[in-house]
Amino acid sequence: MSEFKFADLGGETTDELLSRADALCRSDRLDEADELCREVLAIDPAHAGALHLRGMVAYRRGEHARAADLIMEAISRDARPDYYFALGNVMAAHRRVAAAAECFRLVTQMQPEHADAYNNLGIAQRGLKQYHDAVQSFCKVLELQPGNGRAYNNLANVLLSLDELPAALEAWQIATEQAPSELEPRSNRLTALNYATGTTPEQYLDEARKFAQVVEEAAQPFRSWLVGMAPRTERPLRVGIVSGDLRRHPVGYFLESVVKSLDPARVELVAYQTSREEDELTVRLKPYFHSWESIAGIRDFAAAQQIRNDKIDVLIDASGHTTYNRLALFGWKPAPVQVSWPGYFASTGLKAIDYLLGDRHVLPQGEEHHFVEKPWRMPDSFLCFTPPERAPAVGPLPALKNGFVTFGYFGRLTKMTDVVVATWAAILRRVPGSRLLLKAAQLDFDDIRETTLRRFSMHGVGAEQLLLEGFSARGDYLDAYNRVDIALSPFPYPSGTTAAESLWMGVPVLGMHGDRFVSHIVESIVHAAGLADTWIARSRDDYIERAVAFAADAQALSGLRAGLRAQVLASPLCDAPRFARHLEDALHAMWDENLAQRLQTKQEA
Incomplete structure (x- = not known):
């Protein structure tokens, strides 16, 4: 690296000038920061610190490809861990998640006590669906920094992906206790509470009000606006x-x-x-x-x-x-x-x-x-609902060819509570030879598949009645409905988008009447599609009886399937101009x- 020069830099050393540029960059005065870096590079074109900082300016501008090039050039001059850490952040923002993970992994090797590198590595691993590795990374952060609220929040996110709802809720609670002013863990926990069977609407609202209190303490609401006070009859x-x-x-x-x-x-x-x-x-x-x-x-x-x-x-x-x-x-x-x-x-x-x-x-x-x-x-x-542009055609009722009824659920397994598993297992026991096709990205993982099989086996349903499938591209995902006779919506958190997609593919959806907004969603979709209350049960026993009765009438299911897409298309659910x-x-x-x-x-x- 070149010796310090003073005359061409107004009497400042390069370190002093770059320190000033760094402060400008952090204050979002990006043009000024970039200009100072270029002054240094005009004197010393190989100055790693100036290359790195120009990369950070480009990163803050959203110019991720250019930022990566600049920081990689800096690394070629001086392979410092903080440069690799910066490159990892750029790669993550550029959605090059595998490259980001490798950068953060290198930082942990160079600086084994670098908690932020382990944290960001865990985030990248989650993005790569390396959930178990991500858990280990976040646990390493907590080993280094036991009170790190961000790490607890990130750990909770991964635990939810692994269908570990109680553990996730506990981790979010700890994150909130460690960092009370942080909103993200509060929001994440509030969303996840909708999966939890034991959460009442009143308990949820109490937690939402606590979130609002943090927001209101930081905000100073506007009391006037620039929009005028008149009905919008003369303009949109x-x-x-x-x-x-x-x-x-x-x-x-x-x-x-x-x-x-x-x-x-x-x-x-x-x-x-x-x-x-x-x-x-x-x-x-x-x-x-x-x-x-x-x-x-x-x-x-x-x-x-x-x-x-x-x-x-x-x-x-x-x-x-x-x-x-x-x-x-x-x-x-x-x-x-x-x-x-x-x-x-x-x-x-x-x-x-x-x-x-x-x-x-x-x-x-x-x-x-x-x-x-x-x-x-x-x-x-x-x-x-916006009908898919290239949806597969609705096929004939699978039961007519198979000789048995196939139920289906294509959603997050987190919605599949113990009560839901017990209910669906009761249906499978009552309907001879029936199958249940479960399709979810979580089922790409062997341990989750094994856990799912074990949950049903506890209720007398063997693996031969369960069809477990993981992620598919949208076209293949929709085509999988052509192997389903009846879709089952879970409760209290029901099917939403998947219910609309199921109906579009000719598969009726059996839902449960709920007691709050989220648990009513399937009711809204089924009613809007014109199926009325026939496919909405009022209790768990009613849900089982309706499923058994629908499964026993293949001809009725076949007739419904043949006309369901046209019915949905003509219904308020798909009538965009009316909506x-x-x-x-x-x-x-x-x-x-x-x-x-x-x-x-x-x-x-």
């Missing part, structure tokens, strides 16, 4: 959607046909993307938005200020407590009307969110006390109601 309502799931994801699937059908004279959409993940569905969605903004990596206040400056009338949270949520920015109240829909299924806990959009099935009279938000009911379903009119009406009515309240408050003042 400006509606922002905050989501990280505007891609191949249930939110994307349920939004696609709706945004295509909205009347631009009534609603003008603005997307606020909270993740950098995009795919072909993102490309299809973008033309239907007036503008598309990324707020990934932008702090909550800055994002809220941007939304306020964009003059948004109604802001929709499409994530709830799920991954990539930005509920904290809603605490700043950047829009006068804020709504939760369609990506969550319980209260966010935030008083700053005015409405929860649902329907009469998921928001029945008498359950309003489950929410902080005001329930708003759509006339049909609160969801509109779009209802959504426009709902958003305008929310605006008018909020406007009347603000005008009244202004008059009283």
Whole structure:
């Protein structure tokens, strides 16, 4: 490395100048930081520190390929562990997860006490579905730093992927205790509580309010907006959607046909993307938005200020407590009307969110006390399913060829509680020769397959009655429904997207009547598809009896299957123009109601 030079650097050493550049980079003054790095490189083109820092500037700009090139050049000059750590973060952001894992692994070899490297290695291993290795990495972090709340949160995420719900809930609780102001473990735990059989709506809401308290302590809500106070009759309502799931994801699937059908004279959409993940569905969605903004990596206040400056009338949270949520920015109240829909299924806990959009099935009279938000009911379903572009044709009823009935469930095994396993096992014992096809990504792992077989064997159901399959590409996944006669929805957390897909593939879904929003979702979908209460049981015993009765009438199942796709396509579940009119009406009515309240408050003042 070259000796320090002073004259060309204004009297500063390279170390001093790069220290200043590093501070500028951390303050997001990226152009200034880059300029200082280039000054150093003009004197010493091989300066590893300047190359590394230029790479970090590119990383913060989202220029991941360039960042990787710069940092790799720095490593070729000086193979320091902190450079490898930075390269791992760049590779992870660039979705080169295997490369990221290798970088972090090298750091742990060079610095065995580097807790952050083990943490990031675990995150990469989870992304590679190396769940057991990820558990070991997070345990190593906790060995080095027993009070590391982030590591407990990340460990809980992996445990949930391994279908270890009680252990995951415990780890999230510890994460919250270790880092009370961190929102991510609280959100993760709230989402997971919906899987837990013993959680009451009241207990859930209490936890959601605790989350909201942390948000409210950090936020200073706007009390005025730049949108004016008039009905939106002369111009469209400006509606922002905050989501990280505007891609191949249930939110994307349920939004696609709706945004295509909205009347631009009534609603003008603005997307606020909270993740950098995009795919072909993102490309299809973008033309239907007036503008598309990324707020990934932008702090909550800055994002809220941007939304306020964009003059948004109604802001929709499409994530709830799920991954990539930005509920904290809603605490700043950047829009006068804020709504939760369609990506969550319980209260966010935030008083700053005015409405929860649902329907009469998921928001029945008498359950309003489950929410902080005001329930708003759509006339049909609160969801509109976008039929897959290249779905396989609906095949004949498998039972007619097989001579036995095949039940199916294509969802997360975490929803398959002990009560559900006992119920499905009772059905399999009652229906001679029947099979149950379970299809879930978790079943790619031998230990989870063995655990699943053992759970059913405890109820007298042998492996010969169970068909266990792992992940498939979407086309093959949909085609697998052609091997199913009847789909079974679990409870209390039922099928949602998988129920709509099952119906589209001609397979009726048997569900259970619930006692809260999340457990009512299958009811909403089945009703919207035109199957009414026939396929919704009122109790566990009723669920078993209905399954047995449906299985006994192959001709009725065959007739239903033959016409079910056409029925679903003609139903409110897939009628995007009808749904779009209802959504426009709902958003305008929310605006008018909020406007009347603000005008009244202004008059009283």
